[in-house]
Amino acid sequence: MTGxxxxxxxxxxxxxxxxxxxxxxxxxxxxxxxxxxxxxxxLQGYYNLAKLVxxxxxxxxxxxxxxxxxxxxxxxxxxxAALLVPIVMIPEPxxxxxxxxxxxYLLALxxxxxxxxxxxxxxxxxxxGSSREMTISAIIExxxxxxxxxxxxxxxxxxxxxxxxxxxxxxxxxxIAGALFIILIVETSRVPVDNPETxxxxxxxxxxxxxxQSGRNLALMEASHAVKQTLLMAFLINLFLPWGMxxxxxxxxxxxxxxxxxxxxxxxxxxxxxxxxxxxLFRLPSLFMAAFFLSALTVVMEIFA
Amino acid sequence: xxxxxxxxxxxxxxxxxxxxxxKRDILGIISAYSLQSFLISAVAAVMYAADGTGTLLFVSALxxxxxALLVPAIMKGIQKQIKIKRDVEFAxxxxxxxxxxxxxxxxxxxxxxxxxxxNDRALAFGTVAGISLMFMGMLVVFTRKQAITGIxxxxxxxxxxxxxxxxxTELPLLIEVLILVDLIGIMLLAAILSFGINSSIxxxxxxxxxxFGGKTVAPEEGSA
Numbered sequence: 140m141t142g143x144x145x146x147x148x149x150x151x152x153x154x155x156x157x158x159x160x161x162x163x164x165x166x167x168x169x170x171x172x173x174x175x176x177x178x179x180x181x182l183q184g185y186y187n188l189a190k191l192v193x194x195x196x197x198x199x200x201x202x203x204x205x206x207x208x209x210x211x212x213x214x215x216x217x218x219x220a221a222l223l224v225p226i227v228m229i230p231e232p233x234x235x236x237x238x239x240x241x242x243x244y245l246l247a248l249x250x251x252x253x254x255x256x257x258x259x260x261x262x263x264x265x266x267x268g269s270s271r272e273m274t275i276s277a278i279i280e281x282x283x284x285x286x287x288x289x290x291x292x293x294x295x296x297x298x299x300x301x302x303x304x305x306x307x308x309x310x311x312x313x314x315i316a317g318a319l320f321i322i323l324i325v326e327t328s329r330v331p332v333d334n335p336e337t338x339x340x341x342x343x344x345x346x347x348x349x350x351x352q353s354g355r356n357l358a359l360m361e362a363s364h365a366v367k368q369t370l371l372m373a374f375l376i377n378l379f380l381p382w383g384m385x386x387x388x389x390x391x392x393x394x395x396x397x398x399x400x401x402x403x404x405x406x407x408x409x410x411x412x413x414x415x416x417x418x419x420l421f422r423l424p425s426l427f428m429a430a431f432f433l434s435a436l437t438v439v440m441e442i443f444a
Numbered sequence: 445x446x447x448x449x450x451x452x453x454x455x456x457x458x459x460x461x462x463x464x465x466x467k468r469d470i471l472g473i474i475s476a477y478s479l480q481s482f483l484i485s486a487v488a489a490v491m492y493a494a495d496g497t498g499t500l501l502f503v504s505a506l507x508x509x510x511x512a513l514l515v516p517a518i519m520k521g522i523q524k525q526i527k528i529k530r531d532v533e534f535a536x537x538x539x540x541x542x543x544x545x546x547x548x549x550x551x552x553x554x555x556x557x558x559x560x561x562x563n564d565r566a567l568a569f570g571t572v573a574g575i576s577l578m579f580m581g582m583l584v585v586f587t588r589k590q591a592i593t594g595i596x597x598x599x600x601x602x603x604x605x606x607x608x609x610x611x612x613t614e615l616p617l618l619i620e621v622l623i624l625v626d627l628i629g630i631m632l633l634a635a636i637l638s639f640g641i642n643s644s645i646x647x648x649x650x651x652x653x654x655x656f657g658g659k660t661v662a663p664e665e666g667s668a
Contacts, residue, residue, distance in 0.1 A: 314455055425466060428540045432462055435547045436455055439554055439572070 147230040148222055154394055155221040159365035160184030162372065162405050169409025170336075184365070188358050196354035199260040209256035210352065210359035216249040217366040224370045225377070227393040229304050229384055237300040239287050242370075246283075246326065249363065250276055257348030264340060268347025275332065275344065275423065279325045282427045282434075286318040289434040290378075293441045303377045303384065311440040312378060314433035319375050321430040327368040329408065331418040331426065342417060369401070376400045446494040447566050450487060454573040457483045457607065458550070461580040464600055465546060466539035468530050470592060474519045477596050477603075481511035484603055487570075488610055500610070507606065515599065522636060523592060531590040542583050549579040567611050574608025577601075591636055598629040 164184040171178025198206055223242045250272065257269035291297040293311050325332045328345035338346055345364075352360050376397060377384060383396025418426065460480035467473050488504035491497075523529075537545060553575045558568060581604055584597030602625040609622070 311451065313452060314459075317459075424540045425543075428543045429462070429466075432543050432547055433459075435550065436458060439550060440451055440455060440569070442554065 141233065144230055144233050144236075147225070147228060150228070150390060150394075151224075151226050152218055152221045154226050154397075155366055155369050156218075156362070158398060158401065159362065159369040160188060162369055162401055163365045165402055165405040166409045166412070167336075169406050170413050173410065173413035188362060191358035191361070192355050194354040196356050199262070199351055201261040202259050202351070205252075205255050205259040206351070207356075209252045209259070210356040210363070212252045213249050213363040214359045214366070216245050216252075217363040217370070220245040220249075220370055221366060223299055224373045225300055225303055225384075226369075226373050226397055227384075227390055229300055232298050232300045237298040239291060239297045239299055239302070242299060243284060243287060246367070247276075247280065249367065253348055253360070256352070260351035262351055264343065264347045264350050267340070268344055268350070271344045271420070272348060274420070275325065278424060278427050279322070282318075282430050283322050283326075286315065286322060286430055286434045289318075289437040289441075290315050293437055303381070311437055314436040314440070316375060316379050318430040318433040318437075319371070319378075321426060321433075323368070323371045323375065323408070324411070325427070326371055327364070330412040331415045332423060334417055372401055372404050373397075376404060446490055449490050450566060451569065453483050453487045453490065454569055457487070457603075458573060458576060458580075461577050461600055462543060462546065464596055465542050465580055465584055465587070468532050470523050470529060470531055470590070471520065473531070473593055473596050474516050474523065477519075477599055478512050478516035480600065480603055481507055481515075484607055484610075485512055487607065491610060503606075503610070511599075511603070518633075519592065519595070522633070526592065526636070528590060528592070531588055531593045533589040534587050535589055537583070537587045539587075542587050546576065546580045546583055549583075550576040553579070570611035571608055574604045574606075574611065577604030577607055580604075591632060595629055595632050595636075598625055598632070601625050602629065 161181065161184060164179055164181055167183075168178035168181070220242055223237050223245075225237075254269040254272050257265040257272070259265070290302065290312070293315065294302045294305055296302055296305065324330075328335055333344040333346075334342055335345065337343060338350075340347075349357065349360055380400050383400070384393055457480055460476045460483065463476040464473050464480070467476065485504045485507040488500050488507060492500035492504060534542075550572070553572045554568075557572055557575065578601045581597045581600030581602070584600055585594050586597075588594055588597060602622060605622045605625065
């Protein structure tokens with residue numbers, strides 16, 4: 140591996156790990172403001188992770204090796220995915236890195252292990268959460284593939300590095316912004332699809348799968364969820380607000396620019412979550428179909444471009 | 445630059461049609477129609493800025509005043525009078541299926557017209573967007589049960605004809621279609637205002653036949 144790529148890999152993964160809890164907390168804070176509350180301090184996400192790492196990990200007597208390995212598989216998968224999505228600088232595509240198909244498979248692998256871990260402890264809630272998660276993913280995954288395929292078609296490449304490098308403000312990409320936002324909401328289990336704040340059995344999806352996790356394992360699961368959100372946010376930010384993406388010389392400026400744009404996007408996500416009600420499970424296909432419609436529009440627009 | 449702006453406007457217009465197709469809140473549907481008309485007015489204004497034809501500026505101003513402001517204001521007034529806030533009933537197709545059908549129609553429209561229209565991509569896209577808007581309006585008419593939502597469907601169809609006529613000018617057939625759609629819309633509006641239809645057309649029909657024991661009155665034998 141070249142030195143440049145090593146620097147990129149270390150910086151990208153470190154930045155994603157460091158910034159992700161902050162983004163999660165900002166969304167919580169915006170939602171709290173919308174409800175007339177003060178909300179948690181900005182560093183609460185880091186405190187929570189530090190507290191969980193120190194706590195004892197408790198396993199259900201019915202659980203198998205899946206419960207023990209799933210958190211590590213999840214965080215590993217997300218960190219590998221973090222290598223594929225440039226955040227602060229765009230390296231030269233090398234070693235086959237940056238494939239959008241590999242990125243989608245990694246997301247699916249993480250989801251698969253999370254659902255398995257939900258089932259593994261044998262609790263009713265875990266099984267219910269896994270079942271719901273798989274139902275939703277069975278609908279959203281084809282849509283995600285179509286959205287990323289439309290994006291690849293519009294940008295003329297299936298390599299994420301090249302996509303970000305060639306991302307001027309193309310009008311044909313505008314519908315994709317809406318579709319990516321829907322995917323971000325669905326993949327990170329946010330309102331109106333799921334509610335990350337709730338532990339009500341009628342509404343839980345993602346939280347139900349995490350109920351049996353504790354201590355360090357829960358910290359890893361929470362961190363991998365936050366990393367996934369940052370990576371999906373990076374698509375929106377780097378494709379539609381590409382200003383500030385740096386070469387190797389301006390890494391600090393690039394990181395600060397991404398942080399600022401990330402905060403802005405978190406405010407939008409928080410405001411969006413606060414302004415909509417949770418949808419019934421059977422109404423979700425309407426939301427997914429909207430993403431599909433936007434992708435089809437992108438393809439048609441690109442044909443006419 | 446003008447071409448990019450027009451493309452963005454086309455996409456936004458089709459998105460408003462998708463909102464009209466799937467939204468349940470009637471005020472929201474009327475607002476989406478108003479936005480759609482405003483965007484069509486903007487398309488005409490952009491085209492005027494590009495080639496300076498005075499008629500386009502006139503079309504833009506007229507669309508803005510009548511379709512984006514006046515007609516939605518009247519419809520909002522009617523909606524207040526009939527006191528129906530939501531249209532939650534769908535016929536034939538659910539909103540998801542209707543959106544899927546409109547996507548198929550969009551692609552079919554492209555498939556049919558790309559061969560007929562030459563290499564002018566802006567012209568082709570405008571025409572495809574116009575025809576798609578007409579089809580989406582037609583789907584609204586088919587799938588929605590409330591009379592007032594049906595009218596928005598007709599008006600969306602009419603917007604589609606206007607959009608298409610902006611690109612394919614000097615077509616008398618388009619003008620004929622435009623007048624026909626207008627007439628249907630006016631008739632329905634007049635029916636709502638004069639007979640007080642505050643529900644779907646089917647329910648109104650049932651109300652009409654109720655005085656005769658719920659049965660349609662058949663003509664007497666030999667009267668014909």
